[in-house]
Amino acid sequence: MSIFADIENPISQETIMDLLTVKNVSKQYVGHKALDDVSLAIPRGSVYGLLGPNGAGKTTLIRIINRITAPDSGQVFFGDRELSPDDVYRIGYLPEERGLYKKMKVGEQAVFFARLKGLSRRDAIAQLKGWFIKFGIQDWWNKKVEELSKGMAQKVQFIVTVLHKPELLIFDEPFSGFDPINANLLKEEILSLRDQGATVIFSTHNMASVEEICDHITLINKSHNILSGNVDEIRRRYGANVFEVAYRGEEEALHKAVGERCEWIDGSQSESVYRTVKLHVRNDADVRAVIAAANEAVELRSFHEIIPSMNDIFIRAVNGKL
Amino acid sequence: MSNTFIIIQREFNERVRKKSFIITTLLMPVLMIILMVAPALIMQYSGGEEKRIAVIDESGIVASQLQSNDELIFEPTDLSVDEARKELTDHYAVLCIGSDVVANPSDVKFYVNSSSSISVEEAISNQLEHLIETEKLKQYNIDNLQQILDEVQTSVSMQTFRNDKSQEGETEAQSSIAATAIGYVLGFILYMFLLIYGAMVMQSVIEEKNSRVLEVMVSSVRPFQLMMGKIFGIASVAVVQIVIWGVLIGGVGAAVLPQLMPEQMAAGVEAMQEGAPQAAEVAAASDFDPEMVQAVASITDAGYVTKIFVCLLLFVLGGYLLYSAMFAAVGSAVDSVQDAQQLQTPIMVPIILALLMMLAVIKDPNSQLAFWFSMIPLTSPVVMIARIPYDIPMWEIVLSLVLLYASFIGMVWVAAKIYRVGIFMYGKKPDLKELWKWVRYPF
Structure with missing residues (x-):
């Protein structure tokens, strides 16, 4: 061309x-x-x-x-x-x-x-x-x-x-x-x-x-x-800064460590020795700092972002909530 | 290979392989032959039961001279009218002839026990008229009257010849009886073909539209190709059907007719076909009505039959193409056959008009009316084909064909525009005004 x-x-x-x-x-x-x-x-x-x-x-x-x-x-x-x-x-x-x-x-x-x-x-x-x-x-x-x-x-x-x-x-x-x-x-x-x-x-x-x-x-x-x-x-882009955390340790301790910077979405669930919880990290907060703090408080198994499904995005977009 | 051709192939294969096609193609000629032969057979074998008619003859001249035949048996009786009417209930009727019937021919009364029939009444009044005429002549006292009357009696049957300027000296026998009969048959065949095959195109378009096959094909075929493929595909089916019929009827006719024909008639027919000058004498010498011989001569003449057959093919094809384009347009615009009723009106009116015109034109195939309706494209196929057995000028046939095929091209242009829009339009039932709007769509 x-x-x-x-x-x-x-x-x-x-x-x-x-x-x-x-x-x-x-x-x-x-x-x-x-x-x-x-x-x-x-x-x-x-x-x-x-x-x-x-x-x-x-x-x-x-x-x-x-x-x-x-x-x-x-x-x-x-x-x-x-x-x-x-x-x-x-x-x-x-x-x-x-x-x-x-x-x-x-x-x-x-x-x-x-x-x-x-x-x-x-x-x-x-x-x-x-x-x-x-x-x-x-x-x-x-x-x-x-x-x-x-x-x-x-x-x-x-x-x-x-x-x-x-x-x-x-x-x-x-x-x-x-x-x-x-x-x-x-x-x-x-x-x-x-x-x-x-x-x-x-x-x-x-x-x-x-x-x-x-x-x-x-x-x-x-x-x-x-x-x-x-x-x-x-x-x-439409991820909402939501993370899922799996850990071993006291729920109280984790809450105390990251509570100011995060919003608790789902209550703690217990699967055998691990617990999982969903957190919404506030927009002004630094994710690395949150992880560091959590790591101090409990034994972290995983900490990963939850990416919204297209289904969620579809419904939210159609309903005008994006 | 062009896509239109592939579509034509599919339409043709799908239809020709159908059982219904094979059956109608083979049975139709049989049916046609039965239809033609049956009335003759029925007439021949159902001479009617014998009718006994009691005759009260007050004049004393008539009763003895009335001639009985297979159907009518005259029995003179001496009963009075009232008695006869009461007692002779087993007779068909009582015929009462006034005493002075020669001077006053209206003084004849006919009392029927059941219902009367025109043919019986005519037969009786013919006999009476003849008798009374003879009686009146007798009053002039002419010598040898009976001999004179026998000699005078004549029956004329004409043979018609057409003056053919191109082949000077030679004249070709042409029978108007045969021409009329063939004209009727051809006109009806054409009418039926236009209706049946036209409706077939419409139905098939509607079916294709509803099954949404078109959306699959839209990426490989233009709607125009699809429409033309369908029209020509079904046309090829029609042509094949006509050719098969032609071959069947022609073949069976050629094989069977000469054997059925009595020898004398065959000689007459042959002489006429060869245009021999003594044809008329040969024909007259046989026991057969010369007109009949002439009719047989013309329908068995190979050149005449071929010409008619070729014209039939050309007019069926042209007429079908013109009408099927309109039928395709209507089919594309609607979702079901029921919805098509209203839009079909502008198609059905000319077809029916053509049929009516054909019936009128066949009585006078060279009139102005006949000429114009065999030129106007919408009526020309049916009207013209009915005129063709009459040996009309070649230029008229050619002009009519040219007009027909030209108007087909024009009609396709309009129909394609409607088709293009209609075929993808669902759920809405358009009227004629809407269709006209589609024609002017800027596609």
Whole structure:
């Protein structure tokens, strides 16, 4: 990429790293605003979580990225230029609703979709067989889709979505309808796709999965982007200076040593010879001093920060308590 | 390979493999043949039971001359009218002829025990008219009257020929009976194809919309490709079906007809098809009605049949394409077939109008009405195909086809716009005004 090209380019050099950039996008439906001035940037090669309560506008955003609908205002950039109709061929999309032809056989249908995505019939069959074996569903090849359960149908759809190795993968609630074993299988596949260079956008309200696989998130609530960033950073940023202390010794002694600088959140619990307690270290207090004082008073086994779960952050953010 | 083609392939394979397709494709020709043959057979074998009619003849001239046949048996009786009406309840009717019927032909009364029928009444009044006419002629005292009457009796049956300027000297036999019958059949076939296959497109679009298959495909296919793939996929099914029917009917006809045809008729038919000058004489020499021979000659003429078949294919395809684009647009706009009712009106009105026009036009295939309705694209397929057996000028057929296919392209442009918006729009039931707004969406 030459420097001169970038001068005229609306996107600055540093954002070129981002595969997809959404700039000030708004979308108005009759009666309500689905998206209001939403901006976000999705780094290349990351798993990007799109979070938000039901009806927040996640699906609308995904549909704009897929060019199913057009935004009223704002722009979407794919790499360094504006999203064009042909870019949809570089996207693999797994919608939340299961969209397969009910009367068609699984194998035939998978080959049909694969061919639409540019694979030859022979390649499609060869690759599909591999995926079917990996997912343990070889026996389904000649079954009709209407015979499959929801989770089964979604496995097929997942395979069809990723088969042609698109640069950008969009999964809308991919884990709904899956048992834990299959959800895990899917999770690993998503991560391995990322490791092979794909960028993944992934919309969900399952917060546990966010912590496990997302690198970055955006939280959309009531059509606004209310929180964006790296998952670890966000969790640290919204960490509340809460520590869990495990120790052997007198509760009284510990309390006396750190009591002025800390707030006791949970009462002392006793597990065999150790006790644990949760402390909130006051903002002006020095954590090292607290540890030193505690170490004097009792025999410390551990002293570590409790990082809030995404679930907590989600609930607090949505309720406006951040 | 282009995505539209892959979609066409899928639509075609899915439909052609269905049992219902195989069954209708094979059974339809059988059904059509039965439909054509059945009325003739029924007429032939159900000559009606015999009807005994008691005749009270006050004039004394008529009763003896009334001729009984298989159906009507005339039995003169001496009973009075009242007695006959009371006692002869086992007879079909009592015919009472006034004493001075020659001078006063209205003095004929017909008392029926059950319900009367027009054909019986006509048969009787024809006989009476003929008898009275003869009686009146007798009053002029002409010699050899009977001989003269026998010689005068004539029955005309016309053979129609068309003057073909391009092939000077040669004339081609053309039967208007056959043309009318074929015209009707073709018109109805086209009407049915437009309705059935058009509705198939609509239903399939609705199904695809509801199953959300489209959202999966949106990353690999443009909505326009999807719509065209569906339209052409189903079109290929229609074409295959027609070709199979053509081959079946043509093949069975070619194999069976010559064997069924009596020898004399076959000779007449052959002579006519070859345009031999003595054709008429050959035909007349046989025991068969020359018109009938001519009809058979034209429907078994290979060139004529091929021309009709090719035109049928072209008009079915063109008409289907035009209407299916509209059906696809409507299907994309609604969530269920029930919701489609209202939006379908602008499609159904021209189809039904076309059928009505076809029925009117077939009686006078060269009228102004016929010409214009076979040019207007929405009605032209049904109306034009019904005119084609009549040997209308080639330029009219070509112009009609050009207009039809051109308007299909225009319609696709509009339909694609509606489809593009409608297919991703759920839950809202749009009206026509809303659809027009979609056409002008800046996609």
